[in-house]
Amino acid sequence: xxxxxxxxxxxxxxxxxxxxxxxxxxxxxxxxxxxxxxxxxxxxxxxxxxxxxxxxxxxxxxxxxxxxxxxxxxxxxxxxxxxxxxxxxxxxxxxxxxxxxxxxxxxxxxxxxxxxxxxxxxxxxxxxxxxxxxxxxxxxxxxxxxxxxxxxxxxxxxxxxxxxxxxxxxxxxxxxxxxxxxxxxxxxxxxxxxxxxxxxxxxxxxxxxxxxxxxxxxxxxxxxxxxxxxxxxxxxxxxxxxxxxxxxxxxxxxxxxxxxxxxxxxxxxxxxxxxxxxxxxxxxxxxxxxxxxxxxxxxxxxxxxxxxxxxxxxxxxxxxxxxxxxxxxxxxxxxxxxxxxxxxxxxxxxxxxxxxxxxxxxxxxxxxxxxxxxxxxxxxxxxxxxxxxxxxxxxxxxxxxxxxxxxxxxxxxxxxxxxxxxxxxxxxxxxxxxxxxxxxxxxxxxxxxxxxxxxxxxxxxxxxxxxxxxxxxxxxxxxxxxxxxxxxxxxxx
Amino acid sequence: xxxxxxxxxxxxxxxxxxxxxxxxxxxxxxxxxxxxxxxxxxxxxxxxxxxxxxxxxxxxxxxxxxxxxxxxxxxxxxxxxxxxxxxxxxxxxxxxxxxxxxxxxxxxxxxxxxxxxxxxxxxxxxxxxxxxxxxxxxxxxxxxxxxxxxxxxxxxxxxxxxxxxxxxxxxxxxxxxxxxxxxxxxx
Numbered sequence: 001x002x003x004x005x006x007x008x009x010x011x012x013x014x015x016x017x018x019x020x021x022x023x024x025x026x027x028x029x030x031x032x033x034x035x036x037x038x039x040x041x042x043x044x045x046x047x048x049x050x051x052x053x054x055x056x057x058x059x060x061x062x063x064x065x066x067x068x069x070x071x072x073x074x075x076x077x078x079x080x081x082x083x084x085x086x087x088x089x090x091x092x093x094x095x096x097x098x099x100x101x102x103x104x105x106x107x108x109x110x111x112x113x114x115x116x117x118x119x120x121x122x123x124x125x126x127x128x129x130x131x132x133x134x135x136x137x138x139x140x141x142x143x144x145x146x147x148x149x150x151x152x153x154x155x156x157x158x159x160x161x162x163x164x165x166x167x168x169x170x171x172x173x174x175x176x177x178x179x180x181x182x183x184x185x186x187x188x189x190x191x192x193x194x195x196x197x198x199x200x201x202x203x204x205x206x207x208x209x210x211x212x213x214x215x216x217x218x219x220x221x222x223x224x225x226x227x228x229x230x231x232x233x234x235x236x237x238x239x240x241x242x243x244x245x246x247x248x249x250x251x252x253x254x255x256x257x258x259x260x261x262x263x264x265x266x267x268x269x270x271x272x273x274x275x276x277x278x279x280x281x282x283x284x285x286x287x288x289x290x291x292x293x294x295x296x297x298x299x300x301x302x303x304x305x306x307x308x309x310x311x312x313x314x315x316x317x318x319x320x321x322x323x324x325x326x327x328x329x330x331x332x333x334x335x336x337x338x339x340x341x342x343x344x345x346x347x348x349x350x351x352x353x354x355x356x357x358x359x360x361x362x363x364x365x366x367x368x369x370x371x372x373x374x375x376x377x378x379x380x381x382x383x384x385x386x387x388x389x390x391x392x393x394x395x396x397x398x399x400x401x402x403x404x405x406x407x408x409x410x411x412x413x414x415x416x417x418x419x420x421x422x423x424x425x426x427x428x429x430x431x432x433x434x435x436x437x438x439x440x441x442x443x444x445x446x447x448x449x450x451x452x453x454x455x456x457x458x459x460x461x462x463x464x465x466x467x468x469x470x471x472x473x474x475x476x477x478x479x480x481x482x483x484x485x486x487x488x489x490x491x492x493x
Numbered sequence: 494x495x496x497x498x499x500x501x502x503x504x505x506x507x508x509x510x511x512x513x514x515x516x517x518x519x520x521x522x523x524x525x526x527x528x529x530x531x532x533x534x535x536x537x538x539x540x541x542x543x544x545x546x547x548x549x550x551x552x553x554x555x556x557x558x559x560x561x562x563x564x565x566x567x568x569x570x571x572x573x574x575x576x577x578x579x580x581x582x583x584x585x586x587x588x589x590x591x592x593x594x595x596x597x598x599x600x601x602x603x604x605x606x607x608x609x610x611x612x613x614x615x616x617x618x619x620x621x622x623x624x625x626x627x628x629x630x631x632x633x634x635x636x637x638x639x640x641x642x643x644x645x646x647x648x649x650x651x652x653x654x655x656x657x658x659x660x661x662x663x664x665x666x667x668x669x670x671x672x673x674x675x676x677x678x679x680x
Contacts, residue, residue, distance in 0.1 A: 430616070431616040431646065431649030431651070433612060433613070434510070435610060437610035440610075441611075451616075451647075453620070454645075467509065470508045479600070480617050481615060484510050484511055485510060485511065
């Protein structure tokens with residue numbers, strides 16, 4: 001897109017907006033995946049059966065795939081109107097997708113490896129639940145940036161804004177943080193996931209080519225069972241050693257040069273080594289943050305930061321603001337993105353402690369009793385040990401419970417093995433739910449669920465004193481709660 | 494300012510929510526009873542099937558310990574399910590009726606639901622996105638309706654069941670109108 005084109009687009013108030021095609025190289029990146037799969041299949045076919053029919057099928061499939069991609073490119077256009085974005089597709093059936101511009105909540109630019117080589121980018125347009133999502137599969141980088149700027153600009157902003165608004169870096173990750181990767185469970189499991197997906201791909205490929213027969217599978221199975229024990233142990237040890245190393249590698253792949261900066265009223269997070277992702281979160285839609293950590297991360301004072309944004313799909317991935325990073329750093333970024341975090345947290349009444357412990361201990365204890373009755377003492381002992389471990393777990397769960405509020409935000413914390421502290425603006429609250437089981441009623445406790453129109457929608461403050469739960473809701477939104485308070489001596493003290 | 498954060502909840506008179514003003518229709522008890530009876534009848538049927546299966550299987554005497562003991566008494570299962578069903582069908586509709594209440598003030602929908610555990614739900618009209626009225630076939634027989642109030646958050650979405658159909662229709666229309674007027678951009 002040249003500057004002249006841009007001028008033409010900006011002058012679109014009078015002229016009819018132009019329908020734009022994706023970048024001409026789109027079909028190349030679209031076909032790359034098929035190309036690789038088909039080339040691999042073709043090579044395999046060649047190796048196994050010479051110039052067999054499978055190989056010709058491969059070639060025909062390749063040609064057909066390219067044709068489909070070219071046709072798809074030729075029939076897809078997008079048009080940016082003053083009030084909406086229209087995506088037209090006319091390959092098989094005609095379809096027009098209209099995304100109202102005031103519904104657009106985020107524009108997410110990413111680039112997989114083929115895109116990066118060709119200097120292209122994928123643009124995801126997020127428009128909340130009732131607007132749906134639009135994807136522009138490949139546009140040039142400049143066009144992606146231009147679209148992001150235009151789509152995320154406030155509707156009143158004049159188009160004559162400087163092309164590049166000042167960009168302020170809020171946080172940038174340090175390479176040292178890659179060492180935090182083994183602390184999180186997910187990254188530790190990457191070697192297994194990699195091995196699994198590799199074997200799965202191999203199996204599918206072989207299956208497609210008719211290479212996998214029952215006898216061969218059984219043969220391999222017998223071969224594996226027949227391996228000497230030393231080899232099995234060696235492979236297992238290798239895997240265990242590979243876990244931390246691979247976790248660091250995977251962490252680096254996803255989070256390379258994680259940078260959070262601010263531009264045009266949006267907070268943008270860029271990350272990734274091979275696939276570079278950049279997610280824009282509109283600042284006025286950013287209603288809260290969450291700090292999560294697990295047991296190991298807590299011991300090393302590390303936390304992850306996520307954003308709670310209204311209408312952002314797949315929030316756990318796309319709302320990420322910081323990977324595992326030192327806790328003060330994460331808290332500092334949270335304060336700069338959202339504002340001060342209410343502190344100190346108020347603990348919950350001692351009656352909640354017993355409840356946490358009972359709930360941690362009871363399930364394994366029950367299983368142990370059942371196992372004992374069923375005559376399986378080994379299982380019973382295992383469960384009894386788990387029940388014993390449940391005591392410190394329950395105590396810690398109680399210790400982590402807490403809530404606090406100040407003039408503008410409230411915060412709620414819970415969980416032990418996976419602890420989560422949510423900070424939400426008062427304005428993001430869309431309702432209050434107070435839940436009380438019969439057991440909680442006898443202890444004078446209640447769970448206050450703060451309904452929030454962002455993130456996963458609910459922040460429960462478990463086992464508050466019932467009166468405190470009501471009082472907290474009444475303090476944050478007096479107009480909603482006060483009409484329903486009982487007239488007591490305490491009511492208007 | 495009210496005292497809010499006493500770690501031990503030790504205020505002499507902590508604030509309490511009063512129950513919402515209106516009960517649901519008495520016919521709602523019939524609705525819950527029919528629903529519960531049907532559900533438990535289905536469960537009893539399943540339990541009976543399981544018992545018959547276990548009875549057959551038990552002829553081979555392959556279990557020992559607890560499982561064997563249970564296997565010999567397979568027919569206790571449907572009996573227990575039927576007993577539980579009768580008890581639940583008799584007790585829960587009345588219990589529910591005593592708990593379920595609703596009220597719509599100028600700008601808040603306030604409901605109390607549940608039986609064993611209770612839930613108080615406060616949803617401001619300004620945050621309502623959609624209001625639906627629904628009628629299942631039992632409700633249609635009894636002339637009842639359910640109003641579903643949706644906000645941007647699943648946790649903040651409310652349901653008022655067991656309203657007389659005409660009240661529900663009027664209320665839904667009224668709420669939808671007011672929600673449209675008051676709607677602010679929190680989401």
